[in-house]
Amino acid sequence: MPFSVDEIAEHPHFLGALRDYSSSLRQQFDGAPRLSRMMASHQRWLLSQAALALDLEYDPSQPSSGLTTTNLREIVTTTSAASRNTVLNFLDQLLSYKFVRIAGDPYRRPKRYEATDISLAAMFQWLVTNxxxxxSLDGGGRVSQxxxxxxxxxxxxxxxxHRTCHCPAWREPPNRVAHFLWTEAGGLVMDEMVRRATDLNSELDGYPIGRVDARSLSEQFMISRTHLQRLLRKAVDLGCLAYVDDAKSGFVLKRAFLEEYCHWQAIKFAVVDFAFEAICGPVRLSLREPQRNTLREA
Known part of the structure; x- marks a missing residue:
């Protein structure tokens, strides 16, 4: 059986695994920053996943299938993930950055797009990382398979x-998670904070993550420093972060917020595990069972 959301969220090794995952995503960003930013907000993540799914499901015997504006709009607008204009702007960006190309006759209607090799390689690597x-949680061999x-x-x-786009719990993050994930490059900021959250400080009720150099980080993530500073200040007001002291020498990632974020991420990982098992079959039980016994009952 695939992991449940609670089994992942409550796994004693999940936070450490999520730190490693965040570090891997950061490395992928450094290798292809413009492409990575296409998935750095939750809305763009949903759009990217839906767009690639439509492309991969293209059936030549069904001329209206594949990645078209109409098909992508149908998925994301029916789930309130994006507006019609957002879909149009998103596809225009993908085309201008050569992450997709027009398939076949460019004058054909409806116009169909297909992912370029760089997009396919990046999404394949994303799946491997997940x-x-x-x-790492159960000793399974999904990556090798x-x-x-x-x-x-x-x-x-x-x-x-399809499962994430139609899952309200994943599609609509909790308010404090949404504060980061629905903003430009917010996913990159969350990855950076999780990557730094190595040691729990009980007195501070959170994980000291050090000083955030807004100038340097905004340049790396290609966002404005004002936007990043506003994002962090509001996060303090919401209880996501706290200052270490009055001098604001560093931040603490609050434990309750990190647990909330971990549970939300667990929804996605449970979907990934379900999808993998639906296509590939279960991982070897001889590898999973000893690890599963360490889980708390949901």
Missing amino acids: LRLLD LLAKPELFRLIQPQIA
Whole structure:
């Protein structure tokens, strides 16, 4: 059986695995920053996943299938994930950055798009990174299975996309998580904070993450320093972060907020595990059972 949300969120090794996951995403961002920023807000994440799923599900015998403006709009507007204009702007950006190209006759209507190699490679690596986290929780061999048969990616990714887009708990993050994830590059900021959250300080009821250099980080993430500073100040007001002292020499990532974020992330990982098992079958029980016994009852 695939992991449940509670099993992942309550796993004693999940936070450490999520730190490693966040570090891996940061490395991927450094390797392809413009492409990574296309998934750095939750709305763009949903749009990216839905767009690729439509492309991978294209059926030549069904001319109206595939990644078209109409098909993408149908998925995201019916779930209130984005507006019609947002869909149009998103596809225009993908096309201008050469993350997609027009397939076939450019004058054909409806115009169909297809992902370029750089987009396919990036999403494949994203799936590997997600499966690696799941493997670290139960000793499973999901990554090795995928690498042995990379064509399975084309079946797994659409399952993930459709299930996450139609899952209200994932599509609509809790308010404090949404404060970061619905903003430009907010996902990158969250990854950076989780990556730094290594030691729990009981007196501070959180994880000291050090000083955030707004100038340096805003340049790295290609956002305005004012936007980042406003994001962090509001996070303090919401109880996501706290200052270490009055001198504001550093931040503490509050334990309750991090637990909230972990539970929300667990929803996505449970979907990934379900999709993998639906396509590839269960991981070896001989590897999973000893690890599963360490979980608390949900």
